Amino acid sequence: MTIEAKLAELGLALPEAAPPVASYVPAVEQGGMLYISGQLPFINGQVMTGKVGDFTNPLGRTMEDGQIAARACALMLIAQMKAALGDLERVERIVKLGVFVASTPDFIQQPMVANGASDLMEAVFGPAGKHARSAVSVPVLPLDATVEIDAIVAVKPK
Template sequence: MSKVEERLAELGLTLPEVAAPVAAYVPAVRSGEHVFTSGQLPMVAGKLKDTGKVGAEVTPEQAKALAQICALNALAAVKSVIGDLDKIEQVVKVVGFVASAPDFTGQPGVVNGASELLGEVLGAAGVHARSAVGVAVLPLDAPVEVEIQVRVSA
């Protein structure tokens, strides 16, 4: 078990199986020293944990927890490409999409669920640049979607 997975276990979390794509793409691709994930939905055991818009059917607190699930799924996608999460040298960028009610403006707080998890699990290597974007709708009516870009060792 990698140090990263040991840290997840200390936090009471486990790395899930890679979420199956819902369309024509792969979960992650390596290009040189970087791995780019596809957008990861809050899938648990092959199903969305929740659906709806943040600020309407989904509370900001629920959405923050869903963003954490997205980050776990993103780490699983990275592992599927590099085999060992200890090869992550730096999370370079996180992009979070939040399906938002028209008056909801708390997207950064929601995406903190992903950012905080990456920081807790990876330490200094988890510090990253980030965008948090409000959108009208996401695939399968997911409340949150997160993608990450990481730099890895050979």
């Protein structure tokens, strides 16, 4: 089954690959690898904002909200893969995800938030979607995003 067919089977539609918000490119293919810049969680065209664990603020987010944001970041990563490679069948393996979670100092479930992205990568790419990962807390992300994720992807030659 192709990756596009798998996405359809999962009921997923890729968003349009987001343009950069500053002076960088979304992805660089070099030496059989694709390095993808950090992607934000666009949901219905808007960036999900707010810190995970901040329940004193109306924009405070739960762990489950964080997982939804991480999943949205993963979809955007896949959209960037398609834009950069032209064909998702060139993806050989998801090598590593770097997950940044905007959260309060006492929130310690960053790995659970990151699972929103990791589980999606495995669902879409099968065993090739299993990857190494970092999941860290940060005080703030660009545009006040809840989560940001970058990726390293092994790719097949053209």
